[in-house]
Amino acid sequence: IPHFAAGMGIYIFSLILASLLTLPFALRAICPYLWMDILYFWDLLRILVKFVSRRRRRPLFFVLDRFFEQTAAFPHKPFVVFGHESYSFAEADKRSNKVANALLARPEFKAGDTAALFMGNHPAFLFTWLGLAKCGSPVALLNHNIRSKSLLHCLGCCRPKVLIALKEAVEDILPSLREQGVTVLLMTQQCDTPGIESFADKVDEASDAPLPRSLRSHITTESPAVYIYTSGTTGLPKAAMVNQNRLLTALTVLCSNGVSSSDVIYLNLPLYHTAGFFIGFIGSIETGSTIILKRKFSASQFWDDCRKYNVTVIQYIGEVMRYLCSTPKRENDKDHKVRLAIGNGVRADIWREFLSRFGNIQVREFYASTEGNVGFLNYVGKIGAIGRVNFLHWKLFPYTLVKYDTERDEPVRDSNGLCVEAPKGETGLLVSKITHIAPFVGYAQNEEQTEKKRLRDVLKKGDLYFNSGDLMRIDKDNFIYFQDRVGDTFRWKGENVATTEVSDILTISDCLDEANVYGVKVPGHEGRIGMAAVTVKDGSHFDRSKTYSHVVNYLPSYARPRFIRIQKAVEVTGTFKQKKVKLVEEGFDPGCVQDPLYFLDDNEKQYIPLTPQVYFSIISGEIKL
Ligand SMILES: *[C@@H]1O[C@H](CO)[C@@H](O)[C@H](O)[C@H]1NC(C)=O
Numbered sequence: 001i002p003h004f005a006a007g008m009g010i011y012i013f014s015l016i017l018a019s020l021l022t023l024p025f026a027l028r029a030i031c032p033y034l035w036m037d038i039l040y041f042w043d044l045l046r047i048l049v050k051f052v053s054r055r056r057r058r059p060l061f062f063v064l065d066r067f068f069e070q071t072a073a074f075p076h077k078p079f080v081v082f083g084h085e086s087y088s089f090a091e092a093d094k095r096s097n098k099v100a101n102a103l104l105a106r107p108e109f110k111a112g113d114t115a116a117l118f119m120g121n122h123p124a125f126l127f128t129w130l131g132l133a134k135c136g137s138p139v140a141l142l143n144h145n146i147r148s149k150s151l152l153h154c155l156g157c158c159r160p161k162v163l164i165a166l167k168e169a170v171e172d173i174l175p176s177l178r179e180q181g182v183t184v185l186l187m188t189q190q191c192d193t194p195g196i197e198s199f200a201d202k203v204d205e206a207s208d209a210p211l212p213r214s215l216r217s218h219i220t221t222e223s224p225a226v227y228i229y230t231s232g233t234t235g236l237p238k239a240a241m242v243n244q245n246r247l248l249t250a251l252t253v254l255c256s257n258g259v260s261s262s263d264v265i266y267l268n269l270p271l272y273h274t275a276g277f278f279i280g281f282i283g284s285i286e287t288g289s290t291i292i293l294k295r296k297f298s299a300s301q302f303w304d305d306c307r308k309y310n311v312t313v314i315q316y317i318g319e320v321m322r323y324l325c326s327t328p329k330r331e332n333d334k335d336h337k338v339r340l341a342i343g344n345g346v347r348a349d350i351w352r353e354f355l356s357r358f359g360n361i362q363v364r365e366f367y368a369s370t371e372g373n374v375g376f377l378n379y380v381g382k383i384g385a386i387g388r389v390n391f392l393h394w395k396l397f398p399y400t401l402v403k404y405d406t407e408r409d410e411p412v413r414d415s416n417g418l419c420v421e422a423p424k425g426e427t428g429l430l431v432s433k434i435t436h437i438a439p440f441v442g443y444a445q446n447e448e449q450t451e452k453k454r455l456r457d458v459l460k461k462g463d464l465y466f467n468s469g470d471l472m473r474i475d476k477d478n479f480i481y482f483q484d485r486v487g488d489t490f491r492w493k494g495e496n497v498a499t500t501e502v503s504d505i506l507t508i509s510d511c512l513d514e515a516n517v518y519g520v521k522v523p524g525h526e527g528r529i530g531m532a533a534v535t536v537k538d539g540s541h542f543d544r545s546k547t548y549s550h551v552v553n554y555l556p557s558y559a560r561p562r563f564i565r566i567q568k569a570v571e572v573t574g575t576f577k578q579k580k581v582k583l584v585e586e587g588f589d590p591g592c593v594q595d596p597l598y599f600l601d602d603n604e605k606q607y608i609p610l611t612p613q614v615y616f617s618i619i620s621g622e623i624k625l
Pocket of ligand 1: 309310
């Protein structure tokens with residue numbers, strides 16, 4: 001009997017052992033993503049612990065302190081490479097000391113004052129930002145493509161003392177800048193424009209001595225660090241205030257993707273946007289990786305650059321992937337060291353093509369917005385998805401999709417006045433609960449716009465959510481897919497365009513009375529391209545070349561309406577809201593639309609009639625947009 005018992009014991013033991021060993025396989029078959037979900041949550045926890053311990057440090061720990069740590073650890077490691085120029089961490093440190101000292105030598109600027117950067121991608125951008133961080137100064141990152149009214153508006157949001165620019169596109173607003181008491185400094189050796197001073201020469205002469213910590217003693221975790229401009233649902237760009245605390249969280253994005261100091265990052269997205277600045281620049285400070293900085297994206301140089309600099313990590317927006325896939329095939333397409341692509345907005349078909357053509361690159365599609373309080377990461381590499389519902393992530397950052405009425409442009413409400421959650425598989429508006437760990441700071445000097453992004457009485461009376469303005473869908477396997485933007489914005493070439501801003505510009509032209517702006521889809525392109533349904537002023541006619549010059553002068557290329565539809569009257573809904581849904585559906589096909597249609601032709605430098613022939617050239621891709 002003892003033998004039997006022992007034998008039984010061993011039998012039961014091996015049974016348990018076997019089931020323990022096979023359990024992971026069984027689970028894997030039942031829930032194929034469980035292991036990845038656990039790993040992801042583990043990563044999330046690790047990052048959270050690190051973040052919390054940094055928050056506890058005294059004196060307070062900021063992104064700049066991480067830069068100092070990296071400089072101490074690898075002083076001679078290349079930090080930024082730009083064409084033939086290369087700067088180590090120590091050199092970047094010295095160069096930014098010079099910028100800070102040159103600024104502090106000026107009577108109109110003192111530590112803690114806000115500054116605005118009006119620069120394209122250039123090492124000077126990074127050094128100036130670091131220099132300003134050393135002065136404890138918040139920095140407004142201006143989109144250097146914007147002009148006139150929009151630019152002035154952006155400056156008004158954050159009231160900088162100085163504006164530091166690379167080129168002189170600020171001339172046309174110089175009088176207004178002076179009125180607002182903004183000093184304009186140009187990163188050149190000399191400058192002949194009255195009212196603008198050269199600054200690069202002063203930086204060269206300035207001392208490279210480190211800046212005392214006391215200059216930054218006023219900073220708290222809530223202090224503004226940078227202002228990033230976003231085109232919201234309405235009106236002119238809004239300055240999203242990014243405080244020190246949030247900037248600290250930005251450090252984590254790259255390291256949560258396994259990027260380390262041995263990585264080389266190819267940064268060709270604009271530094272004034274969240275993706276380039278947070279993930280590329282701030283992310284490299286965290287990981288200690290090398291940045292290969294490019295002025296802008298070039299499909300023809302992309303892979304040669306990757307080979308030349310041994311790039312291991314690339315950043316993308318959807319258009320980047322599309323352009324890369326549409327370059328002529330080459331034999332060495334798979335010959336590179338790129339292992340990871342981080343970005344957002346790539347469509348499933350392009351994603352597949354990218355992988356089959358350029359080899360086994362891990363594509364990490366993510367979703368985040370500058371001011372939003374929830375983000376997703378597609379950590380399993382499911383093609384087409386922007387992320388995955390993860391219960392523990394959801395516990396930390398509660399969000400949901402609610403039914404949205406695109407006609408009325410607002411969430412559907414039930415008889416109790418609450419929103420209605422969209423069931424799985426259905427499209428809904430992403431809203432995320434505003435909490436202590438998922439705060440929504442809002443926009444600088446713009447309480448009205450801030451309030452517009454807050455959504456109350458969502459699931460319970462009195463609750464408060466952030467309205468992302470993005471329509472999403474969650475499938476039965478819990479993958480999240482981006483569907484569209486709602487309301488008065490559309491996305492083209494990776495930029496959000498606020499339609500009201502474009503209509504404002506159109507209606508100050510000589511011949512147009514009213515303008516209703518929207519985005520339309522063009523086959524073979526991501527996002528939507530700008531279109532305007534306009535009415536012509538009484539007694540006037542549509543001046544094709546004047547309107548062209550007006551649009552080109554006042555709007556960056558991505559925001560220009562490429563199609564114009566002339567209407568007798570702008571249709572409005574019962575609430576006098578301009579009726580867009582129908583216009584969007586009708587698009588720009590001259591075969592369907594009876595109204596006269598025009599196309600912005602950059603070669604002819606005017607709007608030309610949109611004939612069926614022009615239409616087919618656009619649809620077939622013969623005319624590049
Ligand atoms: C890239 O890597 C190769 C081989 O590992 C090396 O010989 C080359 O010097 C590296 N190039 C750069 C720019 O680091």
